[in-house]
Amino acid sequence: MKCLFCQSKITSEVTWRTLFYPTPMSICKLCNHSLTVISGARCSRCSRRSDVPKCIDCLQWEQFPARDTLRYNYSIYQYNECMQEIITKWKYRGDYELGYIFKNAFHTHFQKMMLTAAKTHLAIPIPLSVERQVERGFNQAEMLAQFLPIPKAPYLQRVTSEKQATKTRSERMGSANPFQLRKPINKPIILVDDIYTTGTTLRHAAKVLIEHGCPEVISFTLIRS
Amino acid sequence: MAKKTSPLDPKLAQQLEGKLLLRKEIPFEDTLFDFLLEKNMLTPIPSIVKTLFRKICQRCGNRTNSRFAKIHDINRKHGAWYCRNCLMMGRIIETEPLYRWNGQPFSWQKHEAACTWKGQLTKAQAKASEMVRRFILQPESSLLVWAVCGSGKTEMLFSGIEEALRQGMRICIATPRIDVVRELLPRIQQAFSAVPIQALYGDSAEKQGTSQIIIASTHQLLRFEHAFDVIIIDEIDAFPYHKDASLAFATERALKPSGTMIYLTATPRQKQRTKMLLKQLKHVFVPTRYHGYPLPVPIMCMCFALQKNLVKGNPPRAFIQWLRLRQNQQRQLLIFLPTIALTEKIASNLSELLIHEHVIKGSAEISSVHASDPDREQKISLFREKNLFVLVTTTILERGVTFPAVDVAIIHAGHSVFDEAALVQIAGRAGRSADDPTGEVVFFHDGKTNAMSRAVRSIKKMNRIGRWL
Numbered sequence A: 001m002k003c004l005f006c007q008s009k010i011t012s013e014v015t016w017r018t019l020f021y022p023t024p025m026s027i028c029k030l031c032n033h034s035l036t037v038i039s040g041a042r043c044s045r046c047s048r049r050s051d052v053p054k055c056i057d058c059l060q061w062e063q064f065p066a067r068d069t070l071r072y073n074y075s076i077y078q079y080n081e082c083m084q085e086i087i088t089k090w091k092y093r094g095d096y097e098l099g100y101i102f103k104n105a106f107h108t109h110f111q112k113m114m115l116t117a118a119k120t121h122l123a124i125p126i127p128l129s130v131e132r133q134v135e136r137g138f139n140q141a142e143m144l145a146q147f148l149p150i151p152k153a154p155y156l157q158r159v160t161s162e163k164q165a166t167k168t169r170s171e172r173m174g175s176a177n178p179f180q181l182r183k184p185i186n187k188p189i190i191l192v193d194d195i196y197t198t199g200t201t202l203r204h205a206a207k208v209l210i211e212h213g214c215p216e217v218i219s220f221t222l223i224r225s
Numbered sequence B: 001m002a003k004k005t006s007p008l009d010p011k012l013a014q015q016l017e018g019k020l021l022l023r024k025e026i027p028f029e030d031t032l033f034d035f036l037l038e039k040n041m042l043t044p045i046p047s048i049v050k051t052l053f054r055k056i057c058q059r060c061g062n063r064t065n066s067r068f069a070k071i072h073d074i075n076r077k078h079g080a081w082y083c084r085n086c087l088m089m090g091r092i093i094e095t096e097p098l099y100r101w102n103g104q105p106f107s108w109q110k111h112e113a114a115c116t117w118k119g120q121l122t123k124a125q126a127k128a129s130e131m132v133r134r135f136i137l138q139p140e141s142s143l144l145v146w147a148v149c150g151s152g153k154t155e156m157l158f159s160g161i162e163e164a165l166r167q168g169m170r171i172c173i174a175t176p177r178i179d180v181v182r183e184l185l186p187r188i189q190q191a192f193s194a195v196p197i198q199a200l201y202g203d204s205a206e207k208q209g210t211s212q213i214i215i216a217s218t219h220q221l222l223r224f225e226h227a228f229d230v231i232i233i234d235e236i237d238a239f240p241y242h243k244d245a246s247l248a249f250a251t252e253r254a255l256k257p258s259g260t261m262i263y264l265t266a267t268p269r270q271k272q273r274t275k276m277l278l279k280q281l282k283h284v285f286v287p288t289r290y291h292g293y294p295l296p297v298p299i300m301c302m303c304f305a306l307q308k309n310l311v312k313g314n315p316p317r318a319f320i321q322w323l324r325l326r327q328n329q330q331r332q333l334l335i336f337l338p339t340i341a342l343t344e345k346i347a348s349n350l351s352e353l354l355i356h357e358h359v360i361k362g363s364a365e366i367s368s369v370h371a372s373d374p375d376r377e378q379k380i381s382l383f384r385e386k387n388l389f390v391l392v393t394t395t396i397l398e399r400g401v402t403f404p405a406v407d408v409a410i411i412h413a414g415h416s417v418f419d420e421a422a423l424v425q426i427a428g429r430a431g432r433s434a435d436d437p438t439g440e441v442v443f444f445h446d447g448k449t450n451a452m453s454r455a456v457r458s459i460k461k462m463n464r465i466g467r468w469l
Helices: A016-020 A029-034 A056-062 A081-092 A096-113 A130-136 A140-146 A169-174 A200-211 B010-016 B030-038 B123-137 B153-166 B178-191 B218-223 B245-254 B270-277 B306-312 B317-325 B340-356 B376-384 B420-427 B450-467
Strands: A073-078 A122-125 A156-158 A179-181 A189-196 A217-224 B042-045 B048-050 B055-057 B068-071 B080-083 B098-101 B141-147 B171-175 B197-200 B213-217 B228-234 B255-265 B282-286 B299-302 B332-336 B366-369 B390-393 B406-411 B441-445
Touching: A029 A081, A073 A096, A081 A096, A081 A189, A096 A140, A096 A217, A096 B068, A122 A140, A140 A189, A156 A200, A179 A200, A189 A200, A200 A217, B010 B098, B030 B042, B048 B080, B123 B141, B123 B153, B123 B255, B123 B282, B141 B153, B141 B270, B153 B171, B153 B178, B153 B228, B153 B255, B171 B178, B171 B218, B171 B245, B178 B197, B178 B213, B178 B376, B213 B218, B218 B245, B228 B245, B245 B255, B299 B317, B317 B406, B317 B441, B340 B366, B340 B390, B366 B376, B376 B390, B406 B420, B420 B441, B420 B450
Parallel strands: A073 A217, A122 A189, A189 A217, B141 B255, B141 B282, B171 B213, B171 B228, B197 B213, B228 B255, B299 B441, B332 B390, B332 B406, B366 B390, B406 B441
Antiparallel strands: A156 A179, B042 B098, B048 B055, B068 B080
C-alpha cells in the first residue's frame, strides 16, 4: 500500500490484531500524525475546541433565534496546514481518491458520537451548484455521506453558486439563502459537509428544511476551522 | 468572425501547434472551438488509453496502475478513470479528450544574426560552442555538454541558438529547477533582444507558450508534442528529472522527430557516463572555468559532537573556528544543511553567534531559505545584492544560481541528501566571478562518506585535466 497523499510506502506493524483483523490503511503514519483530531473540551454546539461550554460565535448565533436553525454540529478534525493541503488537492485539483483518507475516521466517529441519531435521522449532503459540480466532477460532501451507514435523502438543491471560501465573515453571514428543497421531508436530518467555518451555509440549508416541516437538523462535518 | 476563423490564420497555428491540450486549456469560445473541430483542424485524441492490463495516460505517459483512480461519473456505472500522476497540471480524465492541432503548420520567423551578446569565449568554451552549433544543424542527434560549474554553459549555447534562429527553428531551454528558469530568462533575453522569449513554470504569469524561444521547467513540457526543433536541457542530473520517468518522456515527446537534443550538466549520473563510455551518446567536455582559475577543492573537517550539536541547534565548534580563520572575511557566507527543520533552527541560533563574533552587525543580515519558503525568490535576490550577508539553505540552492564572492560551508555533509553530484555542485558555488576566483569550501562531517571523497576526487580530476588546456 502507498499513502494516498505523500506516495510513501505504508508499512503496518504486525501485531495479533493486525494479523487476524487487518485494516487497510490509506494514509501513512507521518501524514496521519499531522492531522489533528479535535479532543478534550469542546463547544457543545459547534465542536470547536473551547473551555467554556458555548463559544462566542455560538452565543452570537443564539441572539438571532430565527437564523439559528442548526441544533448542533459535530466535527472530527481541526483545520491546519496539512489539512489545507489535502483539501485543496482533493476539492480544487479534483483528486477524488484523496477523499478515501477520511473514510475510516468518518465512519468510526459517526458510530461513536451519533449513535442515537443514526437510528432515526436521514443524511443530506450539502449540494454544489450545477456549474461547480460540472467543473469539479464530484461533490465532496456527497462522497463523505457515502461513508455513513444511514439512508441518504439528496433532495436539497443549490441555486446560486457564490464561493464562500473567498468571503469575509460578515459577508458570509449576510449572504442570501442559496438552497431550495425539491421534496418536503418530515424526518430529522443530519447535514453532511466537509468544513464548518462560520456555520452560515449549514444554517441556510437547515432553515429551508425546517420551513418545510423538518423536526430537527444537526450536522456532521469533517473539519471545524 | 469569418476572418478570424479562416484556415490560413497563422495565429491559431502559433497558439496550438505542437501541443496536447484539454478543452479548458484552450482559451477560445465554444463557437470558434466547434468550428475548428468541424473543419478537422483540431483532432480529439483519447486522454487515457486502456490496454488489457494497464492504462496509459497520454499526457504524462504514466502506466502505473496505482497512479490511476476512479472518479464518480453520472453517465458511467463504474465511474471514470483519471490520472493522479499529472494532477497538478489539471486533471486528465477518461471522458475528456486531449486536443491536437491538425491544421497548417506555423512557419517561424528566420532571424539573421539575432545574437546581441558581445562577449569573448575561452578556448574550451569555443570548442564546445562549435560542437553545439554543428549538432543543431544535424537532424536527429543528441549531444551532452559536460562542463564544470562556473564554466559559462549558457554562453556556449548562444552561437548554436543563433544558428537555429537563422534556420527558423523553434527552441526550448528546459530545466528541472524553477530557480534556474528565473535566472536564465533575463540572460537569454539580453542575448537575443529582438526575439520573443517566454518563461513557463508552475506559477509564471505567462501560460500560453507561443514564442519562438521558450524557457520552461521540465514539467511544463508535458503539454507539448513534437513542438521544438531544438531542446536544450540544463542540469539533467537535477532532482526531479532523473527520478521522474514522466519528465524524460515529456521532453522526448516535445522534440520533433527530426530535432536535436542537447543535455548540459556538470555532474553526469552513472547512466550517462556509461552511455558516453560506450559511445552511445556524443559528448564534449569543458574542464575549465571561464576565468581560467581551478575549481576550489573542498576541505573536509571532522566534528565529533556534530549530532549532539545539531539536536541542540548549535553549529559545530570546528565551524566557529573556521569562521575566525577565514582568509577573506569580506566574502558572504552560504551555509548548506540537510533538512528544512535544521535550517530554521540553526539560522536563529547562528545569528546571535555571528553578531558576537562580529561577522554581521544585526540579525537582519542573516536569513534561511528552503523549497516551501514563500519569500524564497526575494531572499535570494537580497543575498545576491549583498543586503544579506549569511544565507542558510537546503539543497535548493545547490545549482544554477550564481553569487559573486561566497565561502561555502556544508554542515553534516555526511547526510544522504548530499550525494556526489550535490556536493560537487555545492562546491561549485564558490569562486565564480573573475574578480574573486577563489573561495573556501568546507565539509563539516562526523564521518567521511563515499560521496564526499568521490566529490573531492572528481573536482581534483577536473582541475588536473583543466591544467593541460
